[in-house]
Amino acid sequence: MGSRVRAASYVVLDEAARRRRQRKALEALELDNFHDDPHANLVMHKKAPKFDESLDGKTRPDRKRKARSFEYFKQRFRKTFSSLLEEEQQLEPDPPNYTSAAARPSARPERHLCAVCGFPSTYTCVQCGTRYCSARCLHTHQDTRCLKWTS
């Protein structure tokens, strides 16, 4: 029943699309948070007194006058990781540097694991390329994840 229903709208992802999905999955592994800041949209009571909102939640009545204020640091040193990396690559283009230190691909063959249960897998989903190990895992995959979102 499952495969006959699918035959009506048969989509097979090509190599480029599969690689894009893999890259998205890898980027997801690097995230710190998967949900939004719970304090982001706090609606303050209109009549509440306005305090100076600082990051640690405390007010700072005694900001000492330093040679360079903290605002200076925030402006000067706020950069994203990728811009810092670019800067560094221009400063140190020759190895040994951050880029040359990255480990290279392994000489061993990749092991394939079923995306549903995690045990070793031998089969690949025809449409999207995900690995599975048995018919039951294939059906779970088709019902829940296969091509269920675009990327």
Place this chain on the structure above:
Amino acid sequence: MTASGTLVLDNGASLLKAGLASHKDPLVMPNAIMKAKSERRRPFIGNQIDECRDASGLFYILGFQKGYLVNWDVQKTVWDHVFGKDCLGLNLSRLNVVVTEPFFNFRSVQEAMSEMMFEEYDVAGLLRANAGDLCVAAEPARPDNLCCLLVDAGYSFTHVVPYIQGKKRREAIRRIDVGGKVLTNHLKEIISYRQLHVMDETYVMNQLKEDCCFVSQDWRRDMKQAALPPADNPILRHYVLPDFTSLRRGYMKPRDPAAAPAAEGEQLIRLTNERFSVPELLFHPSDVGIQQMGIPEAIVEAVSACPPETWPHLYRNIRLVGGSSRFPGFRDRVYAEVRALAPDELPVKVTQPEDPVTCAWRAGAKLAGESRFSSRLVTRAQWEEHGFNICLDTFDV
């Protein structure tokens, strides 16, 4: 002005270890600002998280990205809390400071760190070093440790670093981009797909990973055993999730094939192959599609990049440090794989300090008491005269 003591600050991306060198143990706390959905009035900085009653759905704000310090707002807030009266209660202007940096730290981050320490915190003297350098320098010199191969398995990545006569060999350093963060995220993903949506529960899943996961000594055998029915399955365990009302911290139930798993009101996570397939990523990053070699292969590559006469010395002194090396079975697995890959005639020895997380801090504290310490510092007078260039000349980061 001469300093009256030394503060050792092992500034990690996940955990920060800080304390005066004269203290016995450091303060260990998350190097992050955390926000809880249950407590909307305030964020939690570092160890304030222990005061939080409901740590579900905890939102992390980290100063580090991919292992390097990019967000100084966050870092300064955490440091102010650590140095303030709630924690250490120190005035840095009378202290020397030893602070750690990742390997190949970016020049602008090094500048920012030096400026932050001297200009904002007014320190009397500064020593910036890689955490691994401290670990190696603190070992007393013996004939069998002329060279050392250090494996630092941290939160953001894992570095394999050969040290020849106490100095690291930069062209031989290898970095694997798998660390505690990737392991926890992978664990969250597979549990969310198979059982329960836990993508938001980094704090709880991290505890689960530390409680339940181990490194397999034989991947094929453990995979077969994890698939067996519950009565014969030595790997199957259930983990009780905290509900933050009666249970504040989750725990793993001991193996009991006979008993029914769930008691009254308990939320369980069933763990079979996840227990060892998650730490397996340190040995086979290709399991998740990261096209890099694992730790044992990286060790062999790092050693091969050094002069051949150092190879016996490196292989017989492999040290494992860092939080991600604390998985049970990690040391034995590294030994077995390196022994298989390394040349037969060379001896292989893999050791781990008693506490891999605080090893670098203890090394820094030990170094602060030695006579060679003062020659490695940059004093405030030197900074004022020469600026950042003196740091480039003095520090080997």
